[in-house]
Amino acid sequence: MNENVVVSADWLAERLDEVTVVDVRESWEYDGIGHVPGAVNVPFDSFRDEEGESESAERSGSDPRDAGTLPGAETWADLMGEAGVSADDTVVAYDDTHGVFAARFLVTAEAYGHTDLHLLDGDYSSWMREHETSGDAPDPDPTTYEVRDPEHSPFVGREEVEAAIDDPDSVLVDTRDDWEFEEGHLPGAVNLDWRELVDDETRGLKPRDELESILDAHDITPDKRVVLYCNTARRISHTYVVLSSLGYENVAFYEGSLTDWESVGGPIETES
Incomplete structure (x- = not known):
């Protein structure tokens, strides 16, 4: 990003x-x-x-x-x-x-x-x-879209997530609802519901100082490697974009998320 x-x-x-x-x-x-x-x-x-x-x-x-x-x-x-x-x-x-x-x-x-x-x-x-809205759909000229290899990919697999569990310089972040987290989460993960970063009234992000305060309270700081997961990688997308906008440079994106983790019998914790 x-x-x-x-x-x-x-x-x-x-x-x-x-x-x-x-x-x-x-x-x-x-x-x-x-x-x-x-x-x-x-x-x-x-x-x-x-x-x-x-x-x-x-x-x-x-x-x-x-x-x-x-x-x-x-x-x-x-x-x-x-x-x-x-x-x-x-x-x-x-x-x-x-x-x-x-x-x-x-x-x-x-x-x-x-x-x-x-x-x-x-x-x-x-x-x-x-601002003005429109009901007219444009008729775009088709393009030949070029897929490229990204200069840096945040995507990580299960082995890297396993390594992060015992790494004091990493923090696993579960972006699901608190009730989902309580039912079962990756060992050592902290729970940060992605919606905690959104202002319900404006529907946009909370002010930067408030975002930083929330993240700091969850020990999600720029000096750590932040490993994000949810169930199927939708909710972590939002948190990933927010962290990118705040200048976090070491954010890992577990695309397989809990779906992948549970499919191979990865360990699950049920206590906070």
């Missing part, structure tokens, strides 16, 4: 003709409720490889971009090409769920080598409050 990864609606409005905007809501929302003018619709389910979840354990030793819930390089390239997105575009993604689905889109794009990526802070509602 790059700097300034989380951007405001005003930031987007000033650059609307210079960026590619991707709306990851369902098509009925995109068409029926309206969208950011010029935004293309790439629904969340179109880049979510649900079948891959059951195979993540078998493929965890292969290219992480083809494991777990990522769609696969060819599928991703076709999807982006049909939407008129080029690999060098400045992309701003949004949803209507505090950014968690849009964040998953951005992490997927990063996995396939896209670098200029941004999340709209406050989701679609932040745009609707102050």
Whole structure:
């Protein structure tokens, strides 16, 4: 992720003709409720490889971009090409769920080598409050999207997660609900529900000082290696984007998450 990864609606409005905007809501929302003018619709389910979840354990030793819930390089390239997105575009993604689905889109794009990526802070509602919406869907010219090897990949497999459990310089972060955490989590993990970082009223991120205070209280500090997991890697996408926006440089993304961990009988704790 790059700097300034989380951007405001005003930031987007000033650059609307210079960026590619991707709306990851369902098509009925995109068409029926309206969208950011010029935004293309790439629904969340179109880049979510649900079948891959059951195979993540078998493929965890292969290219992480083809494991777990990522769609696969060819599928991703076709999807982006049909939407008129080029690999060098400045992309701003949004949803209507505090950014968690849009964040998953951005992490997927990063996995396939896209670098200029941004999340709209406050989701679609932040745009609707102050700016004009559109009901007209653009007709983008298809592109040949180039999948690239990222300069740095945050994706880690099970062995690296196992090593982090006993590493005092690492912290395992479970981004699920507290009740899920209590039912079972990775040994030594701390629980930080991804929504703790979001302001319920604005639907955007809490102020930076408040974010840093929350993270510090959970011992999630920039000097440590932060290893993120949830169930199927959706919720950690949002936390990953937040940490990237705060300048955390050593963040690991366990794509297989708890689905992969439990599939091979990894140890589970049930106490905080």
